[in-house]
Amino acid sequence: LTMPTSWADLAKPEYKGEIIMPNPASSGTGYLQVTSLLLMGGIKEGKEDGWNYLKQLDKNIVEYTNSGSAPAKLASTGEVAIGISFGYRVAKQMSDGYPVKMVFPEEGAGYELEANCLLKGAKNPEAAKMFLDWAITENAMKAYSKYKMMVTREGIVSEATLPLPKAEDVKLAKMDFDWSAANKTELMEKWNALFVAKTTPL
Incomplete structure (x- = not known):
């Protein structure tokens, strides 16, 4: 197989039966x-390009797994x-x-943001505040830097040794987290109506 470099590549017939992805x-x-x-397909502007792409991609999908890590693990062991x-x-x-x-x-590529927060009505707000104050300390950020490629405190450089690209070398999709949640x-419901047949049973 040719190494794919794009979403468009993954919808090509040569990849039929060669792909797995997580069940959303x-x-x-x-x-x-x-x-x-x-x-990216313009759903907020009323376009169906994204759904049409997912239908094309589905032709090449073997299975939609229950977890996000399973596809990487299965590909790394040669099962897909x-x-x-x-x-x-x-x-x-x-x-x-x-x-x-x-x-x-x-x-x-899609992305997400990681954050800590204090929920309104929390049972132990003072303990939560103590944790949040600690989470932005230099010591906490140094601990994060062993596992994360980027930390938000100035002057702390990631010590993570995982082979991840630099953030500036990856094109990110324009995400709208509020829209996605709402x-x-x-x-x-629409996704299940179209693609549920290939999902791993829960």
Whole structure:
């Protein structure tokens, strides 16, 4: 097989039966991937390009897994040629010596933001505040830097040794997290109606 470099490549007939990806109804990684494709396809402007692409991609999909890490793990052990997953998991498989390569699609890759917060009405707000204050300390950021490629405190350089590309070398999709959250039920109803046949049973 030719190494794919884009989402468009993955819809080509040569990859029929060679791809697995996460089920967006059970995996946050899968939902992120599907919403990024729908947004790139102009769904907010009333376009169906994203859904049409997913229908084409589905022709090549063997299975929609329940977890976001499963596709990377299965590809790394040779059970499938291509696993659509998330960068950290692929990098971990590579670091562990598995013969797998990481590709970020040319059109753009979806992404998520990680954050800590204090929920309104929390039972232990003072303890939560103490944790949040600690989470932005130099010591906490140094701990994060062993596992994350980027930390938000100035002057702390990541010590992570996983083979991830530099952030500026990856084209990111234009995400809309509010829209994705507000429309999840409707999107998953449509997704299930179209693609549920290939999902791993829960």
